Amino acid sequence: MESKIEMISTVKIQHSPDLYKVVDVLNRTLKERDLMFGLALDQKDQDKAIFTIYRT
Structure with a gap:
């Protein structure tokens, strides 16, 4: 059984x-x-975070 993860939206925000x-x-x-949510630091600007929403 194959699971597919679809990225719905992503936004760059101020890190907190x-x-x-x-x-x-x-x-x-x-x-x-x-739904699944992700958070990662921006590689180019450590003061920003990338928030992503996925559908699983």
């Missing part, structure tokens, strides 16, 4: 130490709706 908490609660709350 608590952003991971928001992503964690979104993942825990909305996984039943086949």
